[in-house]
Amino acid sequence: MSVAALIVAAGRGSRAGEGIPKQYRDLSGQQVLTRTLTRFLKHPGIGRTLVVIHPDDRDLYEASIAALAPLQSALLPCVHGGDTRQDSVRNGLEALACSAPEIVLVHDAARPLASPELIDRAIEAARRWDAAVPGTSVTDTIKVIGSQSEVVSTPDRARLRAVQTPQAFRFPTLLDAHRKAADAGIHAFTDDGALAEWAGLPVHVFEGESGNIKLTHPADFLEAERRIGGSLVALVTKLGTGFDVHAFGDGDHIWLGGIKVPHDRGVIAHSDGDVILHALTDAILGALADGDIGTHFPPSDPQWRGASSDRFLAHAVGLVRERGGLVDHLDTTLLCEKPRLGPHREAMRQRIAEIAGLRLEQVSLKATTTEKLGFTGRSEGIAAQAAATIRLPEVNP
Structure with missing residues (x-):
């Protein structure tokens, strides 16, 4: 089955602090986006990869792919994102629709450490189900609080999962769900699994991985450096x-x-x-x-x-x-x-x-x-x- 990867790189990443967007920052000698793209462009199960970028980031994007020349045959021309992450994903899906794949993996550019095994599991999950997301077990006790910060409930953490990307879908299924949400005037979904749930689709969870960290705060970059094995000074x-x-x-x-x-x-x-x-x-x-x-x-x-x-x-x-x-x-x-x-x-x-x-x-x-x-x-x-x-x-x- 044909598989495409859609990499979402249009965000501003304000929680990572001042400076250029986090997906273009250096991570052990390479830009974050360069590392993310390498994982997908090198994977034998993925035929095409498309990146959604912010309109202001063209020069940063070109710099990030300059080192990927041997792999660029599978890299489609980038497209511009929208006002929200949901809009950006839909723009990417519409760009893929002219030669639609059977399966699409949607992945955050700020997760540069997704392993080949995780990508394998994502592809297999999409083949088995129409919609699936990777998740890891929750180790902390979670509290649901009310408007006055009072505890409303304590969910059973054995039934909870922390959801990651890449999220895996049959392409027509996800595109249809995005179009329905846009027609309904809904643009606030920050997670494609949640959008699929809203559209009435059963969403399954497959095994994620703890090393698939998302670079959100400055300390996350240090942890990613440690996992990459770069020269991290004291x-x-x-x-x-x-x-x-x-x-x-x-x-x-x-x-x-x-x-x-x-x-x-x-x-x-x-x-x-x-x-x-x-x-x-x-x-x-x-x-x-x-x-x-x-x-x-x-x-x-x-x-x-x-x-x-x-x-x-x-x-x-x-x-x-x-x-x-x-x-x-x-x-x-x-x-x-x-x-x-x-x-x-x-x-x-x-x-x-x-x-x-x-x-x-x-x-x-x-x-x-x-x-x-x-x-x-x-x-x-x-x-x-x-x-x-x-x-x-x-x-x-």
């Missing part, structure tokens, strides 16, 4: 601290942790005055031993007047990654009488995680008053202190 932990303070002034809001918080005062500052992001920026720069926020963004420079402080934090995190390191944890304490942190804490944590390309559990945020003492106790201003833990490649003297 990383040394560094700790930095930061502190920032701003006086209150006229206004009706303040920026904290990247979130606009309503308040009866504003702050007096050159930028947006976000003491949480400023303290975190200084903490990371301190761990790097690379000056402070004023060194990198001088208040005397008019371009930073009113600037959004997420740029400062993203810059500091980018410096860590430029040196081959990663951010492990960010911790901040806000010092003020008002506003109260509680109603905004989780939104701030999420925003900080987004800016820094971290998981939510890598961001801690606390608050305290100073018992009416000092300028914060007199509600004259607001302050924050922060700590950052990073890891950098060990430098031998």
